[in-house]
Structures are given as C-alpha cells and as structure tokens.
Amino acid sequence: MKLRCPLCGREYSEPVQRCECGEPVEFETFHGEPYIGKSVWERFYDFWPVEPVLEFSLGEGDTPLVKSRLGEELGIKLYLKNETVNPTWSFKDRGTFLAMSYALKAGYRTVGTVSTGNMAASVSAYASRFGLKAKILVSESASEEKLKAVGAYGGDVIRVHGDYGRLYFESLKLGEKLGVYFINSDNPFRIEGYKGIAFEIAEEVSPDYVLIPTSSGGLFRGVAKGFIELYESGLIDNLPKLIAVQAEGCSPICRAFHEGEEKVERFENPKTIAKAIANPYPPSGNAVLKLLREFGWECVAVSDEGIRKAQERLAREGLFVQPASATGIAALEKLDLPEGAKVVSILTGSGLRTLKEAQTGKVMECPLEGLEKCLR
Ligand SMILES: Cc1ncc(COP(=O)(O)O)c(C=O)c1O
Ligand SMILES: [Zn+2]
Incomplete structure (x- = not known):
C-alpha cells in the first residue's frame, strides 16, 4: 500500500487518511488493462487498491450514459452520466x-x-x-x-x-x-471508488469535457485520477478537460482559482439551494486547485436560478435530480464550448432525496363524471 500527499509529496505505507501537513493523501497511480466482466469492479480489476468484496455489492456503478436532447439545441453532443440509479440514489x-x-x-x-x-x-x-x-x-x-x-x-x-x-x-x-x-468525503478509498465513473464513460465515449459538481472535492479528484490512469495506461488517447462546478452561493474553490490564491479559504455565509455541494471549507479544496492549474482545467460557479432551470430541464427529459446534480447543466450556459464538442455531465444524485425543495408539477382536480372533459 503506497499513499502520497499530492501537495507536499510525503509518502506513507500505512493507510493514513491525511498527511502530516494537513492535506489529504492519495494512492499511487495504478496502471493496467481492462478485462471482460459483469461489473466495473471486475473489468477494471487492476486499478483498485483493495480487493472489492463483491458478495456485499449492492450493484453500485455501471450506471447509464444517456444522450441528451439538450445537446442538439446547444450544438454539442451532450451525455448524462446518471448516478441517481445507484443503490442509495447517488x-x-x-x-x-x-x-x-x-x-x-x-x-x-x-x-x-x-x-x-x-x-x-x-x-x-x-x-x-x-x-x-x-x-x-x-x-x-x-x-x-x-x-x-x-x-x-x-x-x-x-x-x-x-x-x-x-x-x-x-x-x-x-x-x-x-x-x-x-469514511468521510475524501477518504482515499472512497476516491478510488469514484474512478469507476471515468472508466465507464471511457468505455462508451471519448469526451472533450466532463462537468463535475464539486463540494469537498472528493468526486473531482476521483474522476480526475480515473482518467489520468486510463491515459497513462495507454487506454485513452487524450485527457478530457474537467470542469469543477460549484454554486455561486458557496464556491470557495472557484473563488480561489479565479483570484489566483494559493490556498482555498473558508467561504463565509454559504447560501444556495444546492445544499449537497455547500461545503464552505472543502477538505480537498487545495488538492482540486492544484489539479485545475496543473492540467489547465476550469472552475465554474452557477446561480441558484440557473440550477433550478437546469433541474427542470433535466426532469423534462425524464431525469429527476437534486439541485446539486443539475449544476453541470447550469454551467453549460456559462461555457463557450466549441460546436460539436462531446460533453459529459455527471448527474450525481436523485431528486427524490430533496423532495421538499422540488418544484411540483400542476395537479388537475377532476370529478369522475367530468373525466372526458379533463382528458381533452
Ligand atoms: C449530489 C452530490 N453531488 C456532488 C457532490 C460533490 O462531491 P464532493 O463532496 O466529493 O466534491 C456531493 C457531495 O456530497 C453530492 O451529494
Ligand atoms: Zn502533505
């Protein structure tokens, strides 16, 4: 077992969770080849730091990649990685x-x-x-x-x-x-598990851009590591451009990125409808900042209004997600993507978890005697 701090470079052979410098540690980069198998755990067996205990799997991963109609309107090829269908909806x-x-x-x-x-x-x-x-x-x-x-x-x-x-x-x-x-938001094993999202995307398309709702930064780091390992293993020809998406009302990583700060500072008075991505002091913030700069990636903050609109737009395509998960689609308005670009947006969690905040559709009251009229 070999772990390394991406910020200061210290190495550890014990499964620690954080470096002495306070930053998160991560596993060495894995290389390998894919196999035939039923689950992502089996097909990418070479890439996990621990043997997955498949007898206790609940069927996580291997989620659908859905082509979105919205892409045609925007002149891009848009795919939605539907993570809402995982066993506990995210x-x-x-x-x-x-x-x-x-x-x-x-x-x-x-x-x-x-x-x-x-x-x-x-x-x-x-x-x-x-x-x-x-x-x-x-x-x-x-x-x-x-x-x-x-x-x-x-x-x-x-x-x-x-x-x-x-x-x-x-x-x-x-x-x-x-x-x-x-097993907190950026536990090193948790981040390894998220690599499967990159592996599965690469099995179906070679995206130019991947939009990632970002809070603590664990998901972003996992997807990034997945693509990097595929690239270094010679399994993909290009690294996609990863875009961290935050809510304007709580966007400590985007703020530090755009203001050229070296470290992510606590975001005071966070306020957004995207509660699942409202960590004001992200434990993997500095690690994400480093990745963004190293690879020339991007960070985009979106408004609550844009998030609501995106949530509604996705629901009209049959995908009901929580506000945090609609941020990738909200970001499309703010990005000037080239015609025909292949874009994947990760729909991270289900709208069923945030039903209270959901916009409800209209319900028409109808007496049975008047049903014919109601149906017209
Ligand atoms: C629905 C949803 N999307 C995105 C994220 C962001 O993940 P991370 O905290 O790893 O950046 C979270 C985290 O809780 C989440 O619940
Ligand atoms: Zn360190």
Whole structure:
C-alpha cells in the first residue's frame, strides 16, 4: 500500500487518511488493462487498491450514459452520466463500497461518516450490508426528511452541536482512538471508488469535457485520477478537460482559482439551494486547485436560478435530480464550448432525496363524471 500527499509529496505505507501537513493523501497511480466482466469492479480489476468484496455489492456503478436532447439545441453532443440509479440514489455508493471493503478486511467492526444527506444514507446502508455498525455524525441543521432515510438502514445517527467544519477532523482523530473507520468525503478509498465513473464513460465515449459538481472535492479528484490512469495506461488517447462546478452561493474553490490564491479559504455565509455541494471549507479544496492549474482545467460557479432551470430541464427529459446534480447543466450556459464538442455531465444524485425543495408539477382536480372533459 503506497499513499502520497499530492501537495507536499510525503509518502506513507500505512493507510493514513491525511498527511502530516494537513492535506489529504492519495494512492499511487495504478496502471493496467481492462478485462471482460459483469461489473466495473471486475473489468477494471487492476486499478483498485483493495480487493472489492463483491458478495456485499449492492450493484453500485455501471450506471447509464444517456444522450441528451439538450445537446442538439446547444450544438454539442451532450451525455448524462446518471448516478441517481445507484443503490442509495447517488455516486457516493461507489466510494462507500470500496472503502467498506477495506474496513472489513482491516478488521474494523464499526464505520462512520460526517454528512447530512447522500453520504450518510450510503454509509448507513452499506454498513448494514457488510454487517458492520455505523456511526453517522450529522450537523444541527440536518433535515428530518434526510435523517429518516439514514436511520431506516439501521445506523446510529448522532446530531452534533457545534462547529460542523471541525467535525470532519475531530471524527478522524476520535475514530483512530476508538477503532471506528471514518469514511468521510475524501477518504482515499472512497476516491478510488469514484474512478469507476471515468472508466465507464471511457468505455462508451471519448469526451472533450466532463462537468463535475464539486463540494469537498472528493468526486473531482476521483474522476480526475480515473482518467489520468486510463491515459497513462495507454487506454485513452487524450485527457478530457474537467470542469469543477460549484454554486455561486458557496464556491470557495472557484473563488480561489479565479483570484489566483494559493490556498482555498473558508467561504463565509454559504447560501444556495444546492445544499449537497455547500461545503464552505472543502477538505480537498487545495488538492482540486492544484489539479485545475496543473492540467489547465476550469472552475465554474452557477446561480441558484440557473440550477433550478437546469433541474427542470433535466426532469423534462425524464431525469429527476437534486439541485446539486443539475449544476453541470447550469454551467453549460456559462461555457463557450466549441460546436460539436462531446460533453459529459455527471448527474450525481436523485431528486427524490430533496423532495421538499422540488418544484411540483400542476395537479388537475377532476370529478369522475367530468373525466372526458379533463382528458381533452
Ligand atoms: C449530489 C452530490 N453531488 C456532488 C457532490 C460533490 O462531491 P464532493 O463532496 O466529493 O466534491 C456531493 C457531495 O456530497 C453530492 O451529494
Ligand atoms: Zn502533505
């Protein structure tokens, strides 16, 4: 096992989660070849840092890549990577499954996470599937609607009163002391699991651009690492241009990127409807910033109004996503993409998780006697 800090270069042979310098660590770059297999775990067997425990898979990954009609209107070829169909409705399941495979092999009996929505449900579900206990730490502001979905799987939900930003680091420290393996947003195994998104995209198209809703930066780092490994393995000819998409009301990475800052600073008073990507102090912010600059990639911030419009537009094509997941489509308006460009937008999570905030369609009341009139 070899891990490296992408910021300071320190190396580790133990499965630590963060470098002494405070930044996240990541696994060495894997190289290999694809095989014939049913799941992405089998087809890209050479690329995982731990053997996936397939008997406990819930069928995460291998999600559809859907050609969008919107692309024709915009003069591009637009594909939607539909991660909403994962077992607990978001891409998080890919990372949760791989990290939990490690936790099980390493002998942990209890796992945990710090989240309020998608990741909480994912870790809670997979802990039950793997026969492990789960400690889900949530913020004071976590909604009842979301917590119900977490508790349903059987994990212990703990509402923590205090600075939510500090909770991430506190959980790793206490987890180590108490033998609880915390699978937070940029856990190194979680990031490896996200590479599958890049692998599956590359099996179907060679995109020029990939739009990635970004909060902590874990997803962005995973998709980037996946494409880089394919490129270095000689399996793709070009690296796509990756675009990190944030909500204007909480865009610490885009701000640092455009203002030429060396480090990502905390974003004060975050406010956006895209709550799932509203981490004001992203733990992988600096690592994402480095990737953006190194590869000449881009960061785009989109308005709540643009997000709402994009969410509605996607629903009109049969894809109901949460506001955070519509940000990639909202970003299209702000990007001047060349005619015919091949673009993939990752639809990260389902709209069913944020039903309260959803715009409801009209309901027509109709007496049975008047049904004929109503149908006209
Ligand atoms: C729906 C959705 N999209 C995107 C993201 C961004 O992922 P990351 O925090 O790894 O940047 C999240 C993270 O919680 C999410 O829940
Ligand atoms: Zn370091």
